[in-house]
Amino acid sequence: MSKEKLTFEQILSLDLPNIILYAAPIMIGLVALEWYLSYRHKKDYYDNKDTIAATVIGLVNVAMSAGLKVATFGIILFFYNMVPWTIPNTWWSFILCLLWLDFWRYWAHRIAHENRFWWATHVTHHNSEKYNWSVSFRLSWTQHIKIIFFIPVALAGFHPVMFFIVHQIAVLYQFWIHTEYIHKLPKPIEYIFTTPSHHRVHHASNEKYLDKNYGSTFIIWDRMFGTFMHEEERPAYGLTKQVNSYNPITLNFHEWTDIFRDVKNSKSLKEAYAMVFSRPSELEKVKAKFKEDEQVKV
Structure with missing residues (x-):
C-alpha cells in the first residue's frame, strides 16, 4: 500500500x-x-x-x-x-x-x-x-x-x-x-x-x-x-592468537592497529587490499604467499 x-x-x-x-x-x-x-x-x-x-x-x-x-x-x-x-x-x-x-x-x-x-x-x-x-x-x-x-x-x-x-x-x-x-x-x-x-x-x-x-x-x-556445528567437548574460548590484555582501548582497537601496520608494510596495492579484506583465518597463508612472491622477484 x-x-x-x-x-x-x-x-x-x-x-x-x-x-x-x-x-x-x-x-x-x-x-x-x-x-x-x-x-x-x-x-x-x-x-x-x-x-x-x-x-x-x-x-x-x-x-x-x-x-x-x-x-x-x-x-x-x-x-x-x-x-x-x-x-x-x-x-x-x-x-x-x-x-x-x-x-x-x-x-x-x-x-x-x-x-x-x-x-x-x-x-x-x-x-x-x-x-x-x-x-x-x-x-x-x-x-x-x-x-x-x-x-x-x-x-x-x-x-x-x-x-x-x-x-x-x-x-x-x-x-x-x-x-x-x-x-x-x-x-x-x-x-x-x-x-x-x-x-x-x-x-x-x-x-x-x-x-x-x-x-x-x-x-x-x-x-x-551449512555453518551449523553441534557442541561436543567443552570449547576453549578466545582467539586463536590471544590478545593478553585487559585494556579496553587495546581490546577494541588491536585489530585495527594490526591492519594499519600490515597495509603500511605492503609492497603493492594488491597486497594492501588483501591485508584489509582477506579472511582472518587465512591471513597468515596470504601473508606467506605475498612474501614468497616477493622473494621470487628478488
Missing part, C-alpha cells in the same frame, strides 16, 4: 524508550549472581579483570549507541522513505520483522568473521578467554558502522519504530546465551533458536568449531547455509 513519508521530527517526537538501558540493571544483577555462583562452585568461568574490562566496554558502547541513535534512525528512515510500500503495524509484522532482521544479522555476523575489515568491528566480542554473561557486554566501539547491513529491513517496508524495537529485542536476546550454566535445552528449542550450547561453539577457538553458528536469535540460518 502507498504511504506518506515520515520526517525526522515525527520520529524524534515519539521519544522512544531505550529498552537496553532499562534492562541494564537486570543484566548487571545477573552477572553478579553468575559470578557469585562461579566463585562458590569453584568454577573458572570468571576473571575479575576481564569482567571489569567487559563492563567498561559495555557502558561506553551504551553511551555511544544513545549518542548515535539519531544518525542510526536517519539512515533507516531515509531508506524506508525510498520505497512506496509499507508493512502494517500488527502483531504478525513484528514476528516477520524479527525473522527478516535476524536473517540479515546472520549475514552481517558471518561477514564479520570472514572479512578482516568487518572482523575488526567484531573481534572485541571474541577476545575474552572466558564465557559468561559479562561477555555479552563486549561489543566493539566501531560496530555501529554495521548498520548498513540492516538497510534491507527498511527497504522491505518495516516502520523505523518497529525496526528500533525489534533490533533492541534481538540485541537483548544475545545476553542469556553467553553462559556455561545453561546446558542443552529440549530438541525443538535447540533446532530453531540459538541457545547457549550453540553460541559456546561460536565463541570457541578450537579448529573444529571455528566459523560456526553465526545465528543471532535463530539457528535455522546456520542449518540452511
Whole structure:
C-alpha cells in the first residue's frame, strides 16, 4: 500500500524508550549472581579483570549507541522513505520483522568473521578467554558502522519504530546465551533458536568449531547455509592468537592497529587490499604467499 513519508521530527517526537538501558540493571544483577555462583562452585568461568574490562566496554558502547541513535534512525528512515510500500503495524509484522532482521544479522555476523575489515568491528566480542554473561557486554566501539547491513529491513517496508524495537529485542536476546550454566535445552528449542550450547561453539577457538553458528536469535540460518556445528567437548574460548590484555582501548582497537601496520608494510596495492579484506583465518597463508612472491622477484 502507498504511504506518506515520515520526517525526522515525527520520529524524534515519539521519544522512544531505550529498552537496553532499562534492562541494564537486570543484566548487571545477573552477572553478579553468575559470578557469585562461579566463585562458590569453584568454577573458572570468571576473571575479575576481564569482567571489569567487559563492563567498561559495555557502558561506553551504551553511551555511544544513545549518542548515535539519531544518525542510526536517519539512515533507516531515509531508506524506508525510498520505497512506496509499507508493512502494517500488527502483531504478525513484528514476528516477520524479527525473522527478516535476524536473517540479515546472520549475514552481517558471518561477514564479520570472514572479512578482516568487518572482523575488526567484531573481534572485541571474541577476545575474552572466558564465557559468561559479562561477555555479552563486549561489543566493539566501531560496530555501529554495521548498520548498513540492516538497510534491507527498511527497504522491505518495516516502520523505523518497529525496526528500533525489534533490533533492541534481538540485541537483548544475545545476553542469556553467553553462559556455561545453561546446558542443552529440549530438541525443538535447540533446532530453531540459538541457545547457549550453540553460541559456546561460536565463541570457541578450537579448529573444529571455528566459523560456526553465526545465528543471532535463530539457528535455522546456520542449518540452511551449512555453518551449523553441534557442541561436543567443552570449547576453549578466545582467539586463536590471544590478545593478553585487559585494556579496553587495546581490546577494541588491536585489530585495527594490526591492519594499519600490515597495509603500511605492503609492497603493492594488491597486497594492501588483501591485508584489509582477506579472511582472518587465512591471513597468515596470504601473508606467506605475498612474501614468497616477493622473494621470487628478488
